[in-house]
Amino acid sequence: MTSKAPLVHLSHLDVLEAEAIHIMREVAAELERPVLLFSGGKDSIVLLRLAEKAFRPGRFPFPLMHVDTGHNFPEAIEYRDRRVGELGERLVVASVQESIDRGRVVEQTGPRASRNQLQTTTLLDAMTEHGFDAAIGGARRDEERSRAKERIFSFRDDFGQWDPRAQRPELWNLYNGRIRKGEQVRVFPISNWTELDVWQYVAREELELPAIYFAHEREVFERDGMLYAASEFVERYPTEEPFSEWVRFRTVGDMSCTGGVRSRAETIAEVVGEIAATRITERGETRADDKVSEAAMEDRKRLGYF
Amino acid sequence: METLDHAAFLTDEAAATELLRLVTCGSVDDGKSTLIGRLLFDTKQVMADQLEHVEETSERRGDGYVNLALLTDGLRAEREQGITIDVAYRSFVTPSRRFQLADAPGHVQYTRNMVTGASTADVAVVLLDARHGVIEQTRRHTYIAAMLGIPHIVFAVNKMDLVDFDESPFRAIETELTELASRLDVRDALAIPIAALPGDNVVDPSERLSWWDGGTFLERLETIAIAGDRDAAHRRFPVQWVIRPMSDEHHDFRGYAGQVAGGEWRAGDEVVVLPSGRTTTVAAVETHDRALDVAVQGQSVVIRLADALDVARGDMLCDPADAPVVARELEAIVCWMSERPAANGARLAVKHTTRWTRAILDEVCSVLDVEKFEQVPADGLALNDLARVRLRLAGPLLVDPYSVNRQTGSFVLVDEATNETVGAGMVLSAAP
Numbered sequence: 142m143t144s145k146a147p148l149v150h151l152s153h154l155d156v157l158e159a160e161a162i163h164i165m166r167e168v169a170a171e172l173e174r175p176v177l178l179f180s181g182g183k184d185s186i187v188l189l190r191l192a193e194k195a196f197r198p199g200r201f202p203f204p205l206m207h208v209d210t211g212h213n214f215p216e217a218i219e220y221r222d223r224r225v226g227e228l229g230e231r232l233v234v235a236s237v238q239e240s241i242d243r244g245r246v247v248e249q250t251g252p253r254a255s256r257n258q259l260q261t262t263t264l265l266d267a268m269t270e271h272g273f274d275a276a277i278g279g280a281r282r283d284e285e286r287s288r289a290k291e292r293i294f295s296f297r298d299d300f301g302q303w304d305p306r307a308q309r310p311e312l313w314n315l316y317n318g319r320i321r322k323g324e325q326v327r328v329f330p331i332s333n334w335t336e337l338d339v340w341q342y343v344a345r346e347e348l349e350l351p352a353i354y355f356a357h358e359r360e361v362f363e364r365d366g367m368l369y370a371a372s373e374f375v376e377r378y379p380t381e382e383p384f385s386e387w388v389r390f391r392t393v394g395d396m397s398c399t400g401g402v403r404s405r406a407e408t409i410a411e412v413v414g415e416i417a418a419t420r421i422t423e424r425g426e427t428r429a430d431d432k433v434s435e436a437a438m439e440d441r442k443r444l445g446y447f
Numbered sequence: 448m449e450t451l452d453h454a455a456f457l458t459d460e461a462a463a464t465e466l467l468r469l470v471t472c473g474s475v476d477d478g479k480s481t482l483i484g485r486l487l488f489d490t491k492q493v494m495a496d497q498l499e500h501v502e503e504t505s506e507r508r509g510d511g512y513v514n515l516a517l518l519t520d521g522l523r524a525e526r527e528q529g530i531t532i533d534v535a536y537r538s539f540v541t542p543s544r545r546f547q548l549a550d551a552p553g554h555v556q557y558t559r560n561m562v563t564g565a566s567t568a569d570v571a572v573v574l575l576d577a578r579h580g581v582i583e584q585t586r587r588h589t590y591i592a593a594m595l596g597i598p599h600i601v602f603a604v605n606k607m608d609l610v611d612f613d614e615s616p617f618r619a620i621e622t623e624l625t626e627l628a629s630r631l632d633v634r635d636a637l638a639i640p641i642a643a644l645p646g647d648n649v650v651d652p653s654e655r656l657s658w659w660d661g662g663t664f665l666e667r668l669e670t671i672a673i674a675g676d677r678d679a680a681h682r683r684f685p686v687q688w689v690i691r692p693m694s695d696e697h698h699d700f701r702g703y704a705g706q707v708a709g710g711e712w713r714a715g716d717e718v719v720v721l722p723s724g725r726t727t728t729v730a731a732v733e734t735h736d737r738a739l740d741v742a743v744q745g746q747s748v749v750i751r752l753a754d755a756l757d758v759a760r761g762d763m764l765c766d767p768a769d770a771p772v773v774a775r776e777l778e779a780i781v782c783w784m785s786e787r788p789a790a791n792g793a794r795l796a797v798k799h800t801t802r803w804t805r806a807i808l809d810e811v812c813s814v815l816d817v818e819k820f821e822q823v824p825a826d827g828l829a830l831n832d833l834a835r836v837r838l839r840l841a842g843p844l845l846v847d848p849y850s851v852n853r854q855t856g857s858f859v860l861v862d863e864a865t866n867e868t869v870g871a872g873m874v875l876s877a878a879p
Contacts, residue, residue: 151746159706167801198694310784312859
């Protein structure tokens with residue numbers, strides 16, 4: 142190895158981007174039928190930009206898929222359809238409502254009802270129906286404790302289950318994508334990114350985001366110290382009076398489990414400023430689904446959740 | 448608790464900080480989890496809800512203090528058994544660097560985890576207990592770090608509070624470490640005294656270590672120069688994906704996508720395509736939206752060639768004046784990672800850069816005795832073995848010695864029956 146002065150300065154974003162592009166190309170080359178999960182959320186928006194960088198001027202070697210709970214923020218759906226149109230790529234929509242209608246899952250009822258957990262069945266059914274063997278997703282290791290130990294290529298058995306004790310070692314930039322028929326792999330190209338990295342990248346690449354990521358005034362109500370958007374999808378307790386507040390959302394999950402934060406940040410720079418200064422982790426603050434038990438995410442993932 | 452100065456993250460400099468990948472080696476007994484917890488806490492990476500969780504858990508366990516080691520808590524099985532079973536990856540950031548930390552458990556049986564974490568590391572942090580000094584585990588960790596080609600080692604001599612922050616025991620350990628590092632050809636090694644539990648000299652300087660003028664542990668991590676570690680000398684580009692849109696707009700476009708494995712790539716460079724041996728020149732080095740003056744190791748780019756050659760995934764573009772070996776036989780160090788052993792004659796799949804082939808384990812020449820540091824004869828591979836082996840390949844691989852290039856010198860072995868990754872290899876030498 143040489144020790145002469147470096148010719149090119151590679152920033153952390155350059156290195157993380159190069160790694161993610163490499164991973165995307167490996168999935169495309171080694172798996173038969175990959176699909177990229179696209180929700181209209183910022184992490185999957187970053188994935189789309191990385192796919193452009195990996196495969197343009199060619200077409201993406203995989204379609205996009207949205208697991209639609211039917212309880213989305215309208216702004217996210219509007220964004221999704223427009224972005225897919227601009228890219229000229231194919232979108233598959235897997236609908237939780239259809240899973241309910243077909244009796245594959247039973248809808249929860251009451252004020253705490255959420256379709257979040259139902260997504261798992263819809264995702265697995267859609268992968269089987271379309272014959273997808275790899276799902277590329279935007280999960281990150283900094284989101285939650287059990288993710289810190291999850292591999293970039295995360296293998297699932299015939300039931301979509303994750304076994305943390307039987308993971309394949311990943312060394313250098315060598316990913317082993319070999320699977321048997323019926324098995325699936327989830328691939329996380331931005332595993333090593335943090336929330337701050339994602340925002341810095343959104344700013345650097347000048348990526349457009351759905352409006353809900355920026356402060357806006359909307360009807361909300363308070364539950365368990367979190368602010369939820371008042372909507373037809375969430376039943377409120379009698380004491381949960383909606384009120385108007387300036388909020389922004391840090392994730393675009395199902396409206397029934399995605400809380401907003403009080404904010405006046407209307408630009409990416411202001412949002413990044415708030416994120417860097419924040420003292421609460423992204424999921425701890427705004428995702429009710431992780432608060433159910435200490436090992437909530439680990440349990441859901443073992444069952445095939447993304 | 449203070450918060451970060453958020454304005455610092457809005458600048459161009461913040462977006463341009465380097466990524467440093469480190470692997471931490473040591474056991475619970477050395478205070479490794481405490482050191483990592485301390486790093487995260489003192490660099491203000493710990494969020495209110497995480498800290499709340501740690502405070503609650505500390506109290507429930509009866510720790511009697513806020514046990515920062517719990518910040519690195521992982522899977523439920525680990526929490527229940529109080530052990531670490533797998534490599535955990537964590538991130539933290541300071542105004543001058545972005546850190547990616549691979550936290551590898553330190554016990555003998557977890558050699559495979561340390562090898563995994565070490566494979567991508569720029570820096571290895573080897574932890575020692577100041578009361579015990581250099582022990583067998585220290586030698587093993589340093590040996591593995593050196594074998595994996597990690598260019599920089601930081602020895603964190605921990606628990607200085609338990610030797611009364613005294614200089615003389617530290618200096619004795621330092622001398623021994625310097626000797627160890629030079630014997631193992633480690634290019635850059637430094638020992639630093641710390642006390643992770645009370646927080647001395649980890650992030651903040653300590654008055655109790657006033658005799659120490661070598662800076663804090665974090666300062667060291669922030670200032671190690673890593674950009675020069677890239678292999679700028681050997682031009683290597685494994686073709687990962689062929690971009691051929693065949694659209695009206697890009698009718699004749701044919702681009703070779705991949706991650707530069709070595710050297711500096713520019714338009715006009717002479718190229719040999721291996722294994723075919725055809726030669727041409729580079730027409731352009733580009734990304735999806737712009738041409739690049741130069742691309743270096745680690746960058747994911749697209750290379751276009753002047754002539755329409757038949758180039759596919761698994762081929763490698765190289766410098767014709769300095770090409771790798773088109774190898775059918777390898778001598779290599781292999782770390783065996785499977786609970787199922789392998790015997791001489793075993794057949795395996797091999798992945799090297801973007802190319803797969805099959806191999807026969809011709810001979811296990813010797814296995815390292817990690818306690819005595821001697822090569823001992825062996826006739827098979829068992830879990831956590833570090834062995835010197837000879838492999839015969841079904842098809843050619845385009846390899847360099849690992850000491851020359853960590854990308855083109857490394858491979859993984861895969862069991863064809865289970866598809867599991869069962870071994871990691873580093874090339875010592877290759878023959879056609």
